[in-house]
Amino acid sequence: MKKKRNALYAQSGGVTAVLNASACGVxxxxxxxxxxxxxxxxxxxxxxGALTEDLIDTGxxxxxxxxxxxxxxxxxxxSCRYKLKSLEENRAQxxxxxxxFKAHNIGYFFYNGGGDSADTCLKVSxxxxxxxxxxxxxxxxxxxxxxxxITDCCPGFGSVAKYVAVSTREASFDVASMALTSTKVFVLExxxxxxxxxxxxxxxxxxxxNNIPIVALFPEVSFDQxxxxxxxxxxxxxxxxxxxxxxxxxxxPDGRFLAEASTKDAFGHAxxxxxxxxxxxxxxxxxxxxxxxAVADYLQRSARHIASxxxxxxxxxxxxxxxxxxxxxRNSVMAAxxxxxxxxxxxxxxxxxxxxxxxxxxxxxxxxxxxxxFGITQKCRNYLKPLIQGEDYPPYSNGLPDYITLKNKAVxxxxxxxxxx
Amino acid sequence: MKKKRNALYAQSGGVTAVLNASACGVxxxxxxxxxxxxxxxxxxxxxxGALTEDLIDTGxxxxxxxxxxxxxxxxxxxSCRYKLKSLEENRAQxxxxxxxFKAHNIGYFFYNGGGDSADTCLKVSxxxxxxxxxxxxxxxxxxxxxxxxITDCCPGFGSVAKYVAVSTREASFDVASMALTSTKVFVLExxxxxxxxxxxxxxxxxxxxNNIPIVALFPEVSFDQxxxxxxxxxxxxxxxxxxxxxxxxxxxPDGRFLAEASTKDAFGHAxxxxxxxxxxxxxxxxxxxxxxxAVADYLQRSARHIASxxxxxxxxxxxxxxxxxxxxxRNSVMAAxxxxxxxxxxxxxxxxxxxxxxxxxxxxxxxxxxxxxFGITQKCRNYLKPLIQGEDYPPYSNGLPDYITLKNKAVxxxxxxxxxx
Numbered sequence: 001m002k003k004k005r006n007a008l009y010a011q012s013g014g015v016t017a018v019l020n021a022s023a024c025g026v027x028x029x030x031x032x033x034x035x036x037x038x039x040x041x042x043x044x045x046x047x048x049g050a051l052t053e054d055l056i057d058t059g060x061x062x063x064x065x066x067x068x069x070x071x072x073x074x075x076x077x078x079s080c081r082y083k084l085k086s087l088e089e090n091r092a093q094x095x096x097x098x099x100x101f102k103a104h105n106i107g108y109f110f111y112n113g114g115g116d117s118a119d120t121c122l123k124v125s126x127x128x129x130x131x132x133x134x135x136x137x138x139x140x141x142x143x144x145x146x147x148x149x150i151t152d153c154c155p156g157f158g159s160v161a162k163y164v165a166v167s168t169r170e171a172s173f174d175v176a177s178m179a180l181t182s183t184k185v186f187v188l189e190x191x192x193x194x195x196x197x198x199x200x201x202x203x204x205x206x207x208x209x210n211n212i213p214i215v216a217l218f219p220e221v222s223f224d225q226x227x228x229x230x231x232x233x234x235x236x237x238x239x240x241x242x243x244x245x246x247x248x249x250x251x252x253p254d255g256r257f258l259a260e261a262s263t264k265d266a267f268g269h270a271x272x273x274x275x276x277x278x279x280x281x282x283x284x285x286x287x288x289x290x291x292x293x294a295v296a297d298y299l300q301r302s303a304r305h306i307a308s309x310x311x312x313x314x315x316x317x318x319x320x321x322x323x324x325x326x327x328x329x330r331n332s333v334m335a336a337x338x339x340x341x342x343x344x345x346x347x348x349x350x351x352x353x354x355x356x357x358x359x360x361x362x363x364x365x366x367x368x369x370x371x372x373x374f375g376i377t378q379k380c381r382n383y384l385k386p387l388i389q390g391e392d393y394p395p396y397s398n399g400l401p402d403y404i405t406l407k408n409k410a411v412x413x414x415x416x417x418x419x420x421x
Numbered sequence: 422m423k424k425k426r427n428a429l430y431a432q433s434g435g436v437t438a439v440l441n442a443s444a445c446g447v448x449x450x451x452x453x454x455x456x457x458x459x460x461x462x463x464x465x466x467x468x469x470g471a472l473t474e475d476l477i478d479t480g481x482x483x484x485x486x487x488x489x490x491x492x493x494x495x496x497x498x499x500s501c502r503y504k505l506k507s508l509e510e511n512r513a514q515x516x517x518x519x520x521x522f523k524a525h526n527i528g529y530f531f532y533n534g535g536g537d538s539a540d541t542c543l544k545v546s547x548x549x550x551x552x553x554x555x556x557x558x559x560x561x562x563x564x565x566x567x568x569x570x571i572t573d574c575c576p577g578f579g580s581v582a583k584y585v586a587v588s589t590r591e592a593s594f595d596v597a598s599m600a601l602t603s604t605k606v607f608v609l610e611x612x613x614x615x616x617x618x619x620x621x622x623x624x625x626x627x628x629x630x631n632n633i634p635i636v637a638l639f640p641e642v643s644f645d646q647x648x649x650x651x652x653x654x655x656x657x658x659x660x661x662x663x664x665x666x667x668x669x670x671x672x673x674p675d676g677r678f679l680a681e682a683s684t685k686d687a688f689g690h691a692x693x694x695x696x697x698x699x700x701x702x703x704x705x706x707x708x709x710x711x712x713x714x715a716v717a718d719y720l721q722r723s724a725r726h727i728a729s730x731x732x733x734x735x736x737x738x739x740x741x742x743x744x745x746x747x748x749x750x751r752n753s754v755m756a757a758x759x760x761x762x763x764x765x766x767x768x769x770x771x772x773x774x775x776x777x778x779x780x781x782x783x784x785x786x787x788x789x790x791x792x793x794x795f796g797i798t799q800k801c802r803n804y805l806k807p808l809i810q811g812e813d814y815p816p817y818s819n820g821l822p823d824y825i826t827l828k829n830k831a832v833x834x835x836x837x838x839x840x841x842x
Contacts, residue, residue: 015598045601075598082602170723177436177496180466181503294718302591388820399809
């Protein structure tokens with residue numbers, strides 16, 4: 001008979017509308033296998049909770065609260081931006097993790113994050129072998145940027161894509177009504193530091209019924225100011241108005257971001273914001289059109305109220321699959337989405353080796369970007385459309401979504417001394 | 422027997438998520454009274470269409486399309502920012518309107534807008550008396566700013582309020598998850614040039630279940646930088662993070678807007694935007710906290726996907742009531758919402774004299790703002806809560822709201838010569 005061991009689940013990096021749906025998938029599935037998986041702990045604030053032995057006992061939450069995670073955005077246990085150094089640079093961090101795992105009889109490590117955390121997950125699994133303490137480390141993909149390799153898409157992306165497509169359509173209807181005497185150009189800035197997936201989703205707002213004129217700016221395409229202004233002018237002259245969707249990561253030909261702030265985040269990435277006002281002002285200065293601009297920022301990735309049903313299902317399915325992979329003895333793998341067909345959309349859960357995932361970014365293929373560089377191709381549409389299908393509304397009370405806040409009770413510490421982050 | 426006359430419906434000023442629901446109320450109700458009201462024309466781009474004799478024949482739209490207006494944001498016939506001058510300054514404009522009305526046998530004028538258009542509506546009605554061409558001019562209130570007098574609330578506001586409350590809650594959950602190692606302060610800029618109603622709605626995001634720490638900045642309260650920073654610091658120290666909701670119209674003690682751009686709109690109002698980045702940078706510079714900021718701009722007022730059911734009902738009811746007032750022979754009036762009770766929320770449609778409405782702004786009463794100036798009182802909560810009640814989701818196809826685009830067929834012109842705007 002297999003020895004019963006506990007599990008640790010941790011959330012990493014920027015949170016999403018459906019990150020907790022993956023947590024729900026992990027915990028609900030683990031609860032159905034209590035013969036093999038004992039307690040499910042969660043790291044408070046992600047991997048930092050694991051390092052500092054600040055663990056949450058998810059067993060203290062009733063089934064109803066765990067079920068509520070399915071429709072609650074953000075990271076219910078806290079996430080963090082904290083990248084473990086390489087094994088050579090800070091072996092102590094990894095040894096500490098193993099020490100905490102040992103102290104709490106943790107045999108399963110479910111890490112829910114992007115490329116950086118896939119790397120951490122891989123290293124933990126490698127080191128546990130070296131140190132002779134067996135851990136099954138399974139990664140669950142999560143990133144609104146949709147930039148992980150192998151998996152067809154990343155949970156979190158479909159919901160941001162839906163939010164951005166819906167918002168772009170709504171704001172475009174607004175501008176169209178006002179254009180004769182007021183705003184002619186509306187600029188929406190969306191996330192996407194290195195990959196233009198989210199801006200591409202903005203292009204879905206237009207279809208044959210509404211003919212919304214959209215100009216998209218992608219990080220993959222170096223910004224050509226003259227061509228851009230000509231496109232905007234042409235749209236305003238033909239349709240009376242123009243909607244611009246700009247990725248925060250759009251760059252000048254010399255590589256600088258359109259709007260680069262001077263601050264950096266914990267991973268050393270430049271903190272961005274402000275491409276929309278820059279582009280809007282450029283349109284005003286060069287073409288004389290009245291503008292409005294919006295920066296969606298966190299609103300887009302937390303907008304659980306308009307989450308994609310497909311995205312919610314996939315986020316849950318990958319959490320569930322991670323536990324099932326663990327039960328089947330797998331290690332150093334990521335649960336992934338495999339697309340079977342576009343139309344009708346069919347998908348299944350597959351498995352990727354972590355060494356093929358860690359620290360790799362997936363950009364939009366050039367075949368997804370229209371020839372002029374300011375829109376998307378039919379191929380891109382075929383890829384994106386299924387991901388925003390279906391609505392999955394949260395319950396409401398008093399006019400507001402009834403999101404869950406967990407008790408997050410701490411597990412008593414077993415180790416002596418504090419670990420310095 | 423009463424002579425059958427046509428109606429003109431026109432949309433004015435900034436559009437909303439439910440402006441078309443009022444149009445739907447007007448047209449559907451008029452269609453049920455074909456014995457009295459002949460055709461329902463709409464001004465293309467609002468009053469400009471009336472002045473230039475560019476009228477739309479809504480009779481060319483099938484019932485299904487008109488029903489679709491109930492769930493389509495923006496202004497389906499086009500709106501405009503164009504304020505008629507005073508009667509003394511430009512009598513020709515008013516005479517032209519009467520001329521167009523006469524040419525098309527228009528006896529009912531339904532004007533759907535804010536304070537400026539209430540004033541136009543009043544003047545048209547006064548002049549029609551002077552010129553001996555009888556017009557019944559009825560105003561239908563619309564403004565996300567909720568700043569019209571007499572009516573308890575303005576259609577359009579409830580939906581923006583719901584959007585801002587939902588978004589504030591979602592983004593706050595997001596920041597709470599990230600605060601330990603990343604963003605500690607999230608700043609959301611919302612509309613509200615002179616009145617803080619929309620920012621006040623952001624405060625609804627917090628309740629006993631989530632304890633979200635929110636600091637709101639209202640145009641009604643002169644900005645006190647030191648007090649503000651102390652509030653933010655206190656929240657971050659107690660809760661780990663802080664959410665700031667700032668009205669675009671928040672001002673420094675000397676009266677300048679926090680972020681005043683140099684451009685002005687067609688009414689001569691300063692064009693605003695950028696209070697959020699200013700406040701966020703201030704927080705970073707003075708307190709050192711990492712921030713994120715969003716500017717919702719048009720997204721908030723066009724967000725039909727998360728419209729308040731109460732708001733949609735009221736918008737429709739006031740459109741319907743305007744026609745019924747016309748049928749009862751009323752003139753120079755506005756259909757208004759009368760609140761009967763807060764809890765349970767009960768309301769009915771009332772009537773206001775246009776002379777009591779035109780060019781008056783309703784600010785938030787000081788009793789609605791908490792003593793420290795950065796939040797709302799229970800009285801304000803009691804007022805706001807019913808207005809965001811209920812969801813009224815539009816139909817979706819292919820993952821996107823299936824908003825209606827009308828054919829907007831022009832009515833053949835009867836007058837010679839063009840009128841210069």
